[in-house]
Amino acid sequence: MIAELGHYALALALLLAFAQTALPLLGAQSRDARLMGAGAPLALGQFLALAASFACLMHLYVINDTSVLNVVQNSHSAKPLLYKITGTWGNHEGSLLLWVLILALCGAAVSLFGRNLPSALRARVLGVLGLISVGFLLFTLKTSNPFERVWPPPPDGQGLNPILQDIGLAMHPPLLYVGYVGYAVTFAFAIAALIEGRVDAAWGRWVRPWSLAAWAFLTAGIALGSWWAYYELGWGGYWFWDPVENASLLPWLIGTALLHSAIVVEKREALKTWTILLAIIAFGMSLLGTFLVRSGVLNSVHSFANDPERGLFILALLMFYLLGAFILFAWRAQAMVPTGIFAPVSREGAIVLNNLLVCSITAVVFVGTLWPMFADALMGLKVSVGPPFFNAASFPLVVPLLLAMAIGPLMPWKRAALWPVVQRLWWVAVLALAGFVLALLASGERVLPAIGFAFAAWVIGAALADLAERTGLFRVGLARAWARAGGLPRAAWGAAIAHAGVGVLAAGLAGMGLAHEKLAALAPGQSMSLAGHEWRLEEVRDVVGPNYTARRATISVIRDGQVVHVMQPSRRWFPVARQNTTEVSIRTNMMRDLYAVIGEEQDGKAIIRIHYNPLAPWIWLGAAIMALGGGLSLADRRVRVSAPNRVPKGAVPA
């Protein structure tokens, strides 16, 4: 009964989405206020229907209803309640339902918070969002119905992949989806602008918060996934250049470019065509990620079911939205006339440089991810593109990017001179150089990590210099500067904090460049040494969990004769799924991680792998700071309060 209700609500959402597409778009075209006004309630209705549908599915998971195929395939009665709930979206069908639910949530948010939008623009945005919903709801209902029944019901489910039974991973997809779907909103704004044939400062102001929110969520989601890989997979790494990881990085990179170019549209009414194009590509990349994960065309640890039929459907959707948007773009973008002109050396120029570099990195990741697939599928060539390619190809692009991101924010708009900016950054350059030399000496002359530390110091220092400059710290004294700091726009704080986050992240990456690891078979009582610590295996014993049994090692970490940590890595065996997982033990003091993994046992000895990872937590700390900066910028007064007013066409904004 509940399953049928959920299915019905899903079908209802499709009908509402159809109406949400047709009525407001027609209304905007014929300037019919009633038709345009229908968009908002329809978007709300669609959201409620999908929320009900999702709640039904969650209920089926919680009561472990084994007459529902999706529950049977992905859940089990012995699973802890938390993972029954998160298991709702731990599979293809459920995660797709979550995807459309978040999309509908964004539509509802546009209709609730977008009251100050011009009604035609709002109607068109809602119409385009409705059209995206239609496609994905059709896909869900046709190929991936989560409410399919199975008869006769089996006694119990087959269990969720134990690797997914983790709270970090449970939160990873929803965060990513908010990011992906957020780009659906900027896409809808871009399409609406193309239909209207105008992009102005007001448009930039509405698009910016959406691209910021999407970017912040995507940052957090990617970081969470990377953190999970670090502590759950037990390989000691944090980023593997896996095709699906790359698929989430692509929209993030384009989103980063979009975030910056939208500022230029808002402040200077330039880069309009380019920003529209980025908004389309950002959503295209999100769809591409969806396609790659769910069609099985790539070999990855992440992918869902291998189903070329589903792949075909998503490809059709991807082509429909993307080709449609690009054709509209080719047809209408002629009309976008830039009003703000700027010199190459200026804030705008710096943002163009940022865009070029970020898009080049995107191209590298894009080619490296897809080339092996195309070579294999179309030409029968087996090529392997691994971390060495990505590292080598992106490094020369990241270096100028980090150089420029320090200088850009200090440049004035329109026309700038490089020299005064360099003068204001001289102490930051000294700091970076000192960092380089110190790191070189401390690490035993490892050049690459030292370069990383230098850039970390450079970027963080420049973010501080930017704040010092804006508050006039060196001119008016500390007390006055402090008072001014409170009055700075939150967007300025957000930008500086996000940039500093990049620096923290760079320091973490550089630190991990100095990581050590060691592997040995130890009998209880034996020990090995790594990074100035002695690691002694005390015992290995059996422990029993709610739905697993485990072998757990106890390792004492000894420094100068004192036990400083006791670590208990374990290897879990999930009988229902017939699968092993490793539970890494990590001890951190924020400056370094001690990391231990237990492997197979043989002849009374256990294989123990230990890692010493300097500054590892800074990677995720940096990402969190970046997301926080994005959030702070989102809370800017300009976004919260002022209803942006459209300047009549042709007028020059003051």
Next chain:
Amino acid sequence: MSGLSRRLLLLAPVGAAAAGGIGFYAALDRQRSGEYNPRNVPSAMIGRPPPDFTLPEVADSGIAPFGAADLRAVGGPVIVNFWASWCVPCIIEHPQLMRLAREGIPVFGIAYKDKPEDSLRFLRQHGNPFRRLSRDEPGRVAIDWGVYGVPETYLVDRQGIIRWRFAGPITPEILAQDLRPLLARA
């Protein structure tokens, strides 16, 4: 920039997206027809004759051993299976090998890094699918074949060329979807 080149530039994304779409469609199509499998570990041996080798018999098995020359002498498709008694996935794939043997398809086995008495015990317990059986206790011939681990299975066609390689147990699905169509053609 002239109007025409600007127009062409604006059309570039359409072209790029269309080309990408066609490429993805082709990849999906080949995946459906089985020509492309992203999970396949590449083998340098596909399309080549097997390396030259001779191997001794598994003592007391009463099954004749085979070498490279015997593979060519069959005159039809042969399945070559590297296995060991200590390998758990080998037990999983065993029923599929038995089925092929019952259907009269020649399955040649190579016992890899296995003691003859252990190999024999395995075959007595589970049944013998092998028409010919050799022993590669040092594992040297397996290196020449590029064996990844046991079980690993090769299909040699009637011309004596390796057409297919699979690392891991042959499940009923692999048998039906991958091996059978190839056997029909080989």
